[in-house]
Amino acid sequence: MNKILVANRGEIAMRVMRTAREMGIKTVAVYSEADRNMPFVRYADEAVCIGPAPSSQSYLRADKIIEVAKELGADAIHPGYGFLSENASFSKAVSDAGLIFIGPSAHSIEVMGSKIGAKQAAKKFNVPMVPGTEEPLKDVNQAREIARSIGYPILVKASAGGGGKGMRVVNTDEEFDDQVRAARSEALSSFGNDDVFIEKYVGSPKHIEIQLMGDQHGNYVYLFERECSVQRRHQKLIEEAPSSCLTPDVRKAMGECAIAAARSCNYYGAGTVEFLVDENLNFYFLEMNTRLQVEHCVTEMITGIDLVKEQINVARGEKLSFTQEDLKIHGHAIELRVCAEDPLNNFLPDTGKLEMYQPPKGPGVRVDDGYEEGMDIPIFYDPMISKLIAYAGTRDEAIDRLCRAIDEYYIKGIKTTLQFGKWAVNVEAFRSGNFDTKFIEKYYKPEYLQGEGNEEEEIAALLSAFAWHQASSARQANTKSTSASGSGRSKWKLSRS
Numbered sequence: 265m266n267k268i269l270v271a272n273r274g275e276i277a278m279r280v281m282r283t284a285r286e287m288g289i290k291t292v293a294v295y296s297e298a299d300r301n302m303p304f305v306r307y308a309d310e311a312v313c314i315g316p317a318p319s320s321q322s323y324l325r326a327d328k329i330i331e332v333a334k335e336l337g338a339d340a341i342h343p344g345y346g347f348l349s350e351n352a353s354f355s356k357a358v359s360d361a362g363l364i365f366i367g368p369s370a371h372s373i374e375v376m377g378s379k380i381g382a383k384q385a386a387k388k389f390n391v392p393m394v395p396g397t398e399e400p401l402k403d404v405n406q407a408r409e410i411a412r413s414i415g416y417p418i419l420v421k422a423s424a425g426g427g428g429k430g431m432r433v434v435n436t437d438e439e440f441d442d443q444v445r446a447a448r449s450e451a452l453s454s455f456g457n458d459d460v461f462i463e464k465y466v467g468s469p470k471h472i473e474i475q476l477m478g479d480q481h482g483n484y485v486y487l488f489e490r491e492c493s494v495q496r497r498h499q500k501l502i503e504e505a506p507s508s509c510l511t512p513d514v515r516k517a518m519g520e521c522a523i524a525a526a527r528s529c530n531y532y533g534a535g536t537v538e539f540l541v542d543e544n545l546n547f548y549f550l551e552m553n554t555r556l557q558v559e560h561c562v563t564e565m566i567t568g569i570d571l572v573k574e575q576i577n578v579a580r581g582e583k584l585s586f587t588q589e590d591l592k593i594h595g596h597a598i599e600l601r602v603c604a605e606d607p608l609n610n611f612l613p614d615t616g617k618l619e620m621y622q623p624p625k626g627p628g629v630r631v632d633d634g635y636e637e638g639m640d641i642p643i644f645y646d647p648m649i650s651k652l653i654a655y656a657g658t659r660d661e662a663i664d665r666l667c668r669a670i671d672e673y674y675i676k677g678i679k680t681t682l683q684f685g686k687w688a689v690n691v692e693a694f695r696s697g698n699f700d701t702k703f704i705e706k707y708y709k710p711e712y713l714q715g716e717g718n719e720e721e722e723i724a725a726l727l728s729a730f731a732w733h734q735a736s737s738a739r740q741a742n743t744k745s746t747s748a749s750g751s752g753r754s755k756w757k758l759s760r761s
């Protein structure tokens with residue numbers, strides 16, 4: 265494998281290309297017109313513009329991307345995350361074009377892309393499930409009987425769903441028909457598929473996911489867990505490894521279940537199995553993500569494994585370079601997604617120019633970013649501009665280091681989630697590990713961030729007030745002396761300095 269085309273942009277494109285370079289593999293970037301000046305375009309050995317800014321005309325143009333890969337003699341395509349990374353047709357089209365897709369087979373993507381298909385596959389391998397159905401609901405009366413037997417509250421979920429879309433909580437029998445109808449209609453309009461199923465509603469669960477790697481020779485390892493419970497509208501904001509609540513036994517059991525789920529679809533490559541975990545550490549299979557995830561970095565920090573390198577090695581047919589016994593947890597890593605969003609305005613995306621952009625440095629600080637100072641944040645793509653990862657020996661030290669790094673992350677020109685992150689990791693419930701997926705709903709209020717992070721403005725205001733005070737004192741002294749001597753030059757310019 266001599267040349268990889270990275271079918272992505274921003275920080276993950278930089279991330280993949282850095283590992284490729286370390287492996288002596290050439291890289292090709294594909295970019296949209298809006299990304300012409302992005303660092304990843306300059307970093308690649310070759311770069312080709314594949315279309316206008318909108319993703320549908322650029323980063324989702326499967327045919328164009330494969331055409332460029334063949335024209336430039338790339339051996340493989342790495343999809344990153346998002347865009348085409350979990351598109352089974354793209355995986356197949358890449359293979360059909362005689363190229364290597366650095367990811368799982370189209371079959372694995374298809375099986376795990378359907379929530380019902382994933383549950384059916386995982387159930388055959390005895391992976392714990394939330395009580396519910398593993399078939400699409402056909403007869404609403406029969407479904408209501410099942411709901412009664414499970415016991416309310418229950419959830420109606422879209423099989424083709426993701427990120428909470430098409431999910432409805434049903435608290436009573438009376439609501440059942442309407443909520444099923446609503447879930448079906450949202451699923452049909454959002455995903456073109458109205459298959460829904462039901463599950464017992466697990467109240468206030470933690471979201472804990474297991475990173476796994478499988479090769480094309482049947483070998484599997486789990487690289488422990490990541491806790492991703494601090495989410496907002498199903499968008500993760502803070503992730504950490506390991507979780508603060510798992511015991512070694514539960515960790516091992518979850519890891520083995522994740523591998524079982526992978527085996528159920530003959531998985532190979534990097535994958536993540538998501539679980540719901542209740543307060544008694546009972547865990548339930550949620551879904552399997554058939555891609556490298558945004559938050560893979562915290563796993564890399566505690567295991568010392570370069571997951572992109574392992575993806576490339578597996579894709580070119582190599583066996584995993586380590587066994588389960590080789591893997592140990594060292595220290596603690598915590599990641600904050602630095603997003604161009606305004607936490608004071610419902611986390612709405614913010615746009616603008618990075619007038620100042622100086623990432624933090626120092627021991628145990630990793631910044632995976634894709635922009636530079638002076639660049640405009642384009643409106644066309646995900647608002648995440650970087651991932652700030654702090655690594656230390658213990659969880660408390662990692663949190664303290666993250667706070668220091670946040671204080672030294674100088675960004676001007678856009679609003680970001682930096683101050684939200686600092687607030688969040690200092691909430692007692694977070695520090696103690698006693699939090700779940702309702703953390704933001706339970707603890708966050710925008711007013712907690714009022715006045716945070718604008719020390720410079722405060723200093724400027726104080727200096728201005730001090731200068732005004734000085735000037736007015738001088739004026740008064742002048743007035744006294746003028747009334748005696750008659751010369752009254754204004755000191756106004758001083759008060760405005």
Ligand code: MV4
Nearest residue numbers: 394419427428463464465466467471495498701
């Ligand atoms: C659940 C659940 C409680 N009980 N399923 C949200 C999106 C999708 N990943 C599945 N989700 C959930 N499924 C049962 N049976 C609660 C959630 C959920 C959630 C899960 C993980 C992380 C954040 C979440 C936020 C809200 C709801």
